[in-house]
Amino acid sequence: MIRHDALDALPVRAALPGLRAALDGPGTAVLVAPPGTGKTTLVPPALAGLLGGGPTRRVVVAEPRRIAARAAARRMAWLLGERTGGSVGYTVRGERVVGRHTRVEVVTTGVLLQRLQRDPELAGVDVVVLDECHERHLDADTAAAFLWDVRETLRPELRLVAASATTDAEGWARLLGGAPVIEAEGTAHPVEVVWAPPPRAVRPPHGLRVDPALLAHVASVVRRALAERSGDVLCFLPGVGEITRVAGQLGTALAQGDLGDVEVLQVHGRAPAAVQDAVLAPGARRRVVLATSVAESSLTVPGVRVVVDSGLAREPRVDHARGLSALTTVRASRAAGRQRAGRAGREAPGTVYRCWAEAEDARLPLYPSPEIKVADLTAFALQAACWGDPGASGLALLDPPPGGAMAAARAVLTAIGAVDADGRATERGVRLARLGLHPRLGRALLDTSGEGAEVVALLSEEAPREYGNDLVSAVRAARRGGDAYAQRWRTEVRRLRAVASEGAAQAVTSKGAVQAVASEGAARPPARDAGSPAGGGAGAGDDRIAGRVAALAFPERVARLDGGSYLMVSGTRAELAEGSALRGAPWIAVAVADRPVGRGHARVQLGAAIDEDVARLAAGALAGEAEEVRWSDGDVVARRVERLGAVELAVRPLQHADPLLVRGALLEGLRQEGFGLLRWTPDALVLRQRLTFLRLHLGGPWPDVSDEALHARVDEWLEPELGRARRRADLARIDAGQALGRLLPWATGEAARLDELAPERVAVPSGSRIRVDYADPERPVLAVKLQEMFGLTETPRVAGVPLLVHLLSPAGRPAAVTADLASFWKDGYRGVRAELRGRYPKHPWPEDPATAEPTRHTTARLRR
Structure with a gap:
């Protein structure tokens, strides 16, 4: 039975006529509706005709996250008085709950992209709703571009809706061909802002690191909120690790009886379905819900009257120079802050405690960074190539992809055989795009004939930190694990084995791709069933397959021990943590790495030991042998070097080096x-x-x-x-x-x-030819004994420049310096004469040097 009372209470109902008119007219619309208005749960069934009035349509709703897709489908089904799988269903990676009568299907944007690649016409679909567009996830931007392309070229009748709580409505309207903007009025209750900065300065976040002092402060603010306000508390933290730490601190307070009868729940992408369901249902006890940004939108957590905002978020970043990409912790944008605060006013007046100073708020970024600007674009580039637009130049995107990131992505895709020299997708590339994996992991899955499914599944989602940094140990921990992550991992392993076996007979090895594993047992179906916890024995091939998968997925991160650290073939150095099981391995494959603040080397987060044969196989595209002639240690060094990227495999002296290379090395020596x-x-x-x-x-x-x-x-x-x-x-x-x-x-x-303009020597009155010192090109120096210049009143010049005359004593020591001899004879000579005449009585010291006879000799010799 349809719950009309709940549906009638949703404010977005007032916008439905305008939305229907837009879809019946131009066929596109931008729906802007504040949080809590029902845009996610009322609009899709209304457009599908499930609430009466309007034509019957099949509607696909795209959500950025799995948890949001499931929650939205369950909420819509509840409003219709049904269970999911009836009129409303959902599909996320590894899970599909859809029936023959389903008319509203909620999918993740990743699933939607897969469907568009398989069936660009989206046969049978009448309306696509792209929800939460303001989050600017890369998959959502890509799906929007593909959908607009489909509408323009194949199916002009396909209706598109871009929906968001806060978005660049004008930008999306332009992108969708001048779509009408439909705005829904919200009924948000007032939210009081309480500024609660840490009492002392905390270190800014770097990579995945958050200052423990800040997390301790957040926990204390939660305790303060529980004491000062009523209702449930929703606390926003950047990631699972931070949620776990704050939950531990609150657990200690609970054990000591400091919090009263309070339940602490954790909601994030890894949380068990039961916990997610409990968060989205009213609780019997007062609750503290610790959540990532997944709770900013799409999900309504009932009972929340207080929000505690840590002010942090996670965004993808890529370091193309080091070949490292990962999530990083950043300050949350002001738009995210408004979204988070709005959660406190969904059902009644509320309060938000912001864990930063009010003065800092104006310095925060206005909006989160679009993923297309900051993320690894390898998967996007493959999607675009499979769509037929390798450069993505013809796609309708709010922001164009950066050229450098696209070039780096194409280089990866070329190396794994996913695209040809022109950037167009190969057969192998099309298959990789349909695996629902990052192309790197897809390459590893295909090239191990599915045997690496367990390792690929582990690498496709961030593993719990307690699993360690040894990939083999982490896989074994997942096999044994009974946590939510291990359950999802087993489901994903089954899916990957299925897709790897699909069409295995038709698998092709494109030009440039590494040949599918040619080692023992590569094509043999695995003996273990990862779906069963009983499969936890240590397989004999675990080391081999874990290293092979990591190396195939990340060939530029194959690394050899070099001194106290590892040198990757990319040229980046990496270090292992103290006590790592990988320490001392001659070769490793680095699957996950980051760069700690203030350090030039990467830090291995997850990796596996390999042998040189695997290194050569995986990074074969980077292998080469060349003559190297360079200036090193003060001389020319000529050698023949076999390399794997930056790693030297073998070096031999080169007896007959190319003269041009030798010349270049000598020139480098001269430059150095x-x-x-x-x-x-x-x-x-x-x-x-x-x-x-x-x-x-x-x-x-x-x-x-x-x-x-x-x-x-x-x-x-x-x-x-x-x-x-x-x-x-x-x-x-x-x-x-x-x-x-x-x-x-x-x-x-x-x-x-030359000798006329810059003579080496000049003649002086005594007849001597004195060398000119040109060490200072501004004013060359003529150093001459004073007596040899008697009678000369004009300073000697070279190329019209007066020389700086150093007049020397008979002993050859400087007695005076002048650039004007006439003035010296008149004013300076008298003092020099008085000082030196007694010391050198054998030399002439006339009273009027300007008229005296110059000489190189003593007075006695002059008398003779």
Whole structure:
């Protein structure tokens, strides 16, 4: 019996006429309805004609999460007075509850994508509702783009609804061809905001790490909320690990009798179905529900009057440089904060305790990052390739995929044989896309002929931390486990074995793909049944298959022990935790890794030991052998290297290296260590200084002889000597001065003026020819004994630049420095004469040096 009283109380009912009119007209609509209005549970049965009035239609509702899909289907069925599988059913990965009379089917967006790839027309479907569009999950954005493509090219009668509590309505309206925006008024009750920041500063989140001090504070705020307010408490935390920690702290308070009669529940994607059902039903006792962002939308938790918001969320991130991708903890957006707070006002006035300062709120991001901007796009790129648009350039997307992320995704897909050189999906790629797995894991499943189903299932969903970082031990723990994760794992193993065996006879190995496992027993059906806990014995092939799966799925993370850490073939170093069972293994395959804050190396979260044969098989696309000639440790090193990516497998000396490679290595040596590697005679050094001087003061055609310029023109001045060199010692025999001479402007004839414009020596009044020091190109120096300059009143010049004259004592020590001899004779000489005449009485010290006779000799010799 239909529960009309409950249906009539849903505010979205008022928007149904406008929504029906939009679907009967343009056929598309954007429905904006606040939380609690019934958009998820009333609109689909109404559009399907299950509530009377309106045509009979088959409606598919896409939800971003499995828990939301199940909950929405159960709620709709309850409103209709039925059980799921009747008029309303649902399909999620590994579970399908649909009957022959089902007219509303709730699916995850991933399931919808699979259907679109198999049957682009969606035969028999009249309306598709994309729920919670504001969350901007990648699968949802992709499904919307595919659906619009279907409507534009194959089925113009297919009706589309983009529904969300808070969304970019105008953007979605444009995306759906100018769809009408239908807004439903909400009846949300007022929510009081209480700012409850930690008493002391906490460390910001990094990766999956959250400061334990913040979690302790969140637990204390929950206790405060229980004491200050009535009703159930919904607490938002970023992940399962944080939920477990806070639950433990609340459990301690419960055991001590500090919380009274309170039930603590945990809701997340891994929670058992019974717990999920208990959360979504009214409780007999007061409850504290610890939840991830899954409770932000789609789910109504009855009885909640208080929300405690940690202010954190998890978003996918990918580090293309290190080949690492994982969830990371971030500050929740303001939009998420509004969604979370709204949960407290669904049924009555409520309160939200925000675990951050009010001043910080304005600095939070407005909206969560669209997954297409930050996530690993390998699966998306494969979906687009199978759809016939490898670059996704023709897809109707709110945000285009970043070019770098798409390039990285195509590289992975090419390596596993999923796409060809043009980026188009191969037969193997189409099969991978239909497995319902990330392409990496799909590759491992196919290439182990299904034998790796247990390991693939474990890697397809984050395993509990207590399972450890050894993949083999984790699989064995899942076999033994009686927790919700282990139950889902067994279900997924059965599904994967089934899909792996489907069409196994038709499996093809595309060009570039690794051959399906050719080891012993690869095609043999597994003896164990993962669906039975009794299958928990340690299989003899566990080590082999776990390592093979991890290596096939993540070939760039195959790593060899190198010193105290592991070097991945991608070039990233990884470290194992203390006490890891993998320590000391010569080779490992890293399945899950992160990078701790402040560390340059990755940290292995989950991996398996392998042997070199498996490493070569899995990462074969990265294998190669090449001649390497480089400058290393101060000389040319020539060798033939067999590599697996960044990992050196074998090295042999190279006797007859390619001259061009040798030349490149020598040039690198000159860049690293400078042109001091050449033979610089005193004359060569002076020549370079003179040319530097001329370049500075006269410019062209005099050459620039700085290191940068000499590197740029190395072909002009250092050949053929460089071409004949083979090692450092050969460079030391090259006369740098002779080589520099090639840069002089011979063609214009200016080279002949070198000695005129920048002479090595200049004549002074005494008749001596004194060397000019060009070490400082701004002002060359002439160091000459004072008596040799008597009679000269004008400072000597070179290329029009006055020399800086260092006037020396008879002992050759500086007595004065001047760039104006006339002024010195007039003003400075008298003091120098007074100081030095008594010390050097044998040398002339005339009163008027400007008219005195210059000399190199003593007074006695002058008398003779």
